[in-house]
Amino acid sequence: MSYFATESRQYSHPEDTSSVDTDWWRGAVIYQIYPRSFQDHNNDGVGDLVGITSRLEYVADLGVDAIWLSPVFTSPMKDFGYDVSNYRDIDPTFGSLEDFDRLLEKAHSLGLKVVIDQVISHSSDRHPWFAESRLSRTNEKADWYVWADPKPDGSPPNNWLSIFGGSAWHWDGRRMQYYLHNFLTSQPDLNFHNPAVQDALVGEMRFWLERGVDGFRLDTVNFYFHAQSLESNPPVKPEDFNASTAPAVNPYNLQEHLYDKSQPENIAFLKRLRALLDEYPGTTTVGEIGDAQHQLEVMAQYTSGDDMLHMCYTFDYLGGEYTARHFTEALRATQEKAPDGWICLAFSNHDVVRHVSRWAPHGFEDRLTRQAALLLATMRGSVCLFQGEELGLTEAEIAYDDLVDPYGIEFWPEFKGRDGCRTPMVWHAHVRNGGFSSANRTWLPVPAQHLAYAVDQQDNVANSVLSFYRSVLKFRKDHPALIKGDLTLIEGTPDNVLAFTRTLDGETLVCAFNMSAESAEFDLGGGTVTEAGAPGSDAQRDGARLSFGPFGAYIGIGN
Structure with a gap:
């Protein structure tokens, strides 16, 4: 195609x-x-x-x-x-x-x-809502954003920080108040309490x-x-x-x-x-x-x-x-x-x-x-x-x-x-x-x-x-079990192996992953497992024993 x-x-x-x-x-x-x-x-x-x-x-x-x-x-x-x-x-x-x-x-x-x-x-500080809000403390949208008075020494109202660096408060000379911005100063926070x-x-x-x-x-x-x-x-x-x-x-x-x-x-x-x-x-x-x-x-x-x-x-x-x-x-x-x-x-x-x-x-x-x-x-x-x-x-x-x-x-x-x-x-x-x-x-x-x-x-x-x-x-x-099925972790795996089952309506898939650049082995334990034909399922199986290469995976169907 x-x-x-x-x-x-x-x-x-x-x-x-x-x-x-x-x-x-x-x-x-x-x-x-x-x-x-x-x-x-x-x-x-x-x-x-x-x-x-x-x-x-x-x-x-x-x-x-x-x-x-x-x-x-x-x-x-x-x-x-x-x-x-x-x-x-x-x-x-x-x-x-x-x-x-x-x-x-x-x-x-x-x-x-x-x-x-x-x-x-x-919102953006270019949004009409903010343009109106910053005009005065008494207009219709005055409290549509988060405004606060400075501390007596002129500093921000508290220690909150912006994810993008610096204080989460920015001074606005028109209202003589700070407004809250968790991100850029041009992204004022809306006041959801209103x-x-x-x-x-x-x-x-x-x-x-x-x-x-x-x-x-x-x-x-x-x-x-x-x-x-x-x-x-x-x-x-x-x-x-x-x-x-x-x-x-x-x-x-x-x-x-x-x-x-x-x-x-x-x-x-x-x-x-x-x-x-x-x-x-x-x-x-x-x-x-x-x-x-x-x-x-x-x-x-x-x-x-x-x-x-x-x-x-x-x-x-x-x-x-x-x-x-x-x-x-x-x-x-x-x-x-x-x-x-x-x-x-x-x-x-x-x-x-x-x-x-x-x-x-x-x-x-x-x-x-x-x-x-x-x-x-x-x-x-x-x-x-x-x-x-x-x-x-x-x-x-x-x-x-x-x-x-x-x-x-x-x-x-x-x-x-x-x-x-x-x-x-x-x-x-x-x-x-x-x-x-x-x-x-x-x-x-x-x-x-x-x-x-x-x-x-x-x-x-x-x-x-x-x-x-x-x-x-x-x-x-x-495999609907992978979409909406339950997940159960398999305990007792080696440190570098993640393993779990996915189960729905009688179907059980056994999923195991060697999440390292080193080889690994893992014993599936009791029960029988057949190959599921999953792409990337490349671990070698000898009975219940799995042998993984680096970043190897195994997907099997439990019976």
Whole structure:
């Protein structure tokens, strides 16, 4: 199949709400598209909606169930779309509402759901709401954002920090007050304690549900509320230090964030969001939780029961180690702390170093890439794949002069930011800019080392990483136990082996992974196991004894 046509066809919308599978999201595989870097149609060096639409056959052929679009709303792009100035329109960089409608229609015709990023914990400082709020302390929207008086000495009201560096408070000379920003100073935090703000944001989300989207990825979902007491955060205890949600060089990690996020008031608002989604059968939510010390407890609160979010993802696997011990502990903790919750699993996304570069020892990149794909597809939860992950892309080295990410510019060179995982998708190895764009300069450079991984170099190649991903996703769909089945850890494994079973309706799959560059052996114990035919299942079996090579895997069917 070819994915390189420049013209896209038009399709009619196939939805019949009377036959909607409202549970499609549970165990679904979602493909994240970073719009600036997927496909540039108008050749200005930045990806756009028409470009994405032209590549949807490729995405559908991977075997995924849905796409997640990072923000495409109107924005000054200080944080590349995560600073919204109009929640009801498309930024001209990406196209128009009509382009979005055509994308939605084509995705649905291909059997793909469409989940869009919803960034409501903060807006851009260019949003009309903030422009009005900062005019005075008495206007209609005066308390739509989080404002506070300075301390008597003029300093900020407390010690809260911005993830992007420095104080989370910025002085505004018009109101003679500070406003809260958990990220850039140009991203003021909305005041969720004001019911009018909640009403307005629910209305903005309803606009897109009426347009036909299938759900929302909720950015920084635990940041919606702050403690109205404005109490300072305590220092984190040394034994609780965790750099999973911010780089180790960031002083943000030195606080225990008890008062600036993850507040109890958020529960009622999330129930309100779920009630909104329930008005549109078959729609879903996936929340991003960033809370290094309390992420599993928060996930449990936010996804338990049938009146909260459908699923959440944490930074257990986006920021943790690739070791059997870490994964075993994370899986056990998830089962203990969030037994009724539902996790969305991801190893890479637009905010972290690509997992091949983050985890693979030199010389073992290909083996880890394949094992990680099989592991991700066999763990319990829904799955998010980040564009290019299916090609085995590594983190790109970006020269300082080419950096655009304000996070990386702030903490360079110890932390190089997020540009290295956001470089353009590579479609053709021998075409200008990898087939992403014919512009003289793209918004981020196309890494020369990525060209060997281009789609046209892997498509229809039997042993390529791309073909492997397709096979893994097909294997997952062929075994319902991997989609909605229970997971039970197998105890007594060697230190470098992770093993578990997945069980549903009489089917049991035995999954074992040697998560190291050394050989390993493992005894399956009693019971009989037959081969499952899983791609990448390459361990040798002698009776109940498994012998793994470096980053080897075994998938069997238990009897």
